Amino acid sequence: MTLGQKIAWDDTVLPFQLDKIDIRGRVARLDGVLDQVLEQHDYPPLVEAMVAEAALLTALIGQTIKLRWKLSLQIRGDGPLRLIATDYYGPSEDGEPARIRAYASYDAETIDLDANPxxxxxxxxxxxxxxQGNDMKPYQGITPLSGGSLAACAETYFAQSEQLPxxxxxxxxxxxxxxxxxxxRAGGVMLQHMPKASPLMAQDDATGEEGLLAAQDILDGDEQENWNRASILLDTVDELELIGPSIAPTDLLYRLFHEEGPVVYGAQPVKFGCTCSEEKVRQSLSIYSARxxxxxTKDDGTLTADCQFCGAHYVMDPxxxxxxxETPDDGQ
Structure with a gap:
């Protein structure tokens, strides 16, 4: 791969479809955007790795939302790594980049930095x-943590909440x-069966962890066989193929799925982006009384606020x- 090709695929999500077997997917490569997400913070390596995984999942999942929509991932637990939060902002217009931001909250005194993240x-x-924007009710889906990784949690989420292998x-x-x-650097592939399953599938025979649905509970017959084959093929991918720079995503798809008829669509560029502003901070504080x-208020008579995503620091007159x-809120 030439340097030009490498740069072209960095910080992009490439949607594709396997026409012969009704499976869709995305290939993501994150480079500079991931550096920018993580450089906003001073996380230990264990926390950085979990935020990187969450950001990569967010890029792969978020690519399907419509213009100007926002998709968020939240992982909350009762351990030292209490929260991982990510946001994916759909492009404002066709051809513009999507934006990603992420942060984590953890207890520095109790976290075991040598443990499995x-x-x-x-x-x-x-x-x-x-x-989905103003005047639209937000959608929320929740599943228990399971499977030993954030990727496994996402797989369980789609099987359980959306019934999509x-x-x-x-x-x-x-x-x-x-x-x-x-x-x-981060790279990944997401496979997903096209929606066909009933949203009211019985869960009496669910085979996933803690009785949750898994992919094999949703499909049968030829669909199950095709899904198993695509999954086995995806398992043959290695780390260097996912993050490059030795192979382009289009070449990777052909190597993995050439018999399944891969068709690629326009790549979606992504970049780091935070939407915080003093105006939004003021709006969030508008519900409070002077008391x-x-x-x-701090001892010096100012009220301060920090953005957890990008570290922006706001100093305001209470x-x-x-x-x-006492004075009109003009954002100054």
Whole structure:
């Protein structure tokens, strides 16, 4: 692959379909965007790895939402790694990049940095939220954490909440190419059977962890055979094929699925992007009284707020905030 080809595929999500077997999917490569997501914070390597996995899943899943929609992943647990949150903002217009941001909350005193990263989340839930914009009720789906990885949790989510057989192959980590600085790279493939299953499928014979549905519970006959074959083929992928730079995503799809008739569509570029602003902070504080705001005010007479996603720091005069503001809230 030439340098130009490599750059063309970095920070993109490529949707595709396997026409002969009714399976769709996406290939994602994250490079600079992942560095930008993680450089906003000073996480230990274990936490960085979990945020990287969540961001990659978000890119793969989020590519399907419509323009101007927002898709969020939330992973919450009772362990030291309490929360991983990601947002994917659909492009404002066709041809524009989507935006991704992510952060984690953890207890630095109790987290075991030598343990399996997923184990530090503990028991909890995996959730997908979709915001369709003003005047539309947000969609939310939740499943328990299961399977030993965030990718496995996402597979369980789609089987249980959407009844769509889904499979991920992901890799991520720090990499160094000759003559270049160390940087984060991630790559992955998502397979998903086209929607056909009944949304009211019985779960008495569910074979997933803790009695949850799994892919084999949803399909049968030729569909099951085709799904099994595609899953086995995806299992043959290796890490270097996923993150490059030795093979383009289009070449990877052909190597894996040439007999299944892969058809690719337009690639979606992604970039780091945060939507925080002082105006939004002011709006969030507009429900508080002057007394409530007084409890949030620092000794120097200012009220401050920090964005957990990008680290932006806002300093405001509390007398201009809340529903008892002394001066008009002009965002200044």
């Amino acid at each position: 997923f184990s530090q989340i503990g028991k909890g839930f995996f959730a997908i939220l979709i915001d 889904t499979k991920f192959a992901l890799t991520y980590g720090r990499s160094t190419e000759r003559g270049e600085a160390e940087s984060w 409530d705001l007084g409890h949030m 007398t201009t905030l809340g529903f008892e503001a």
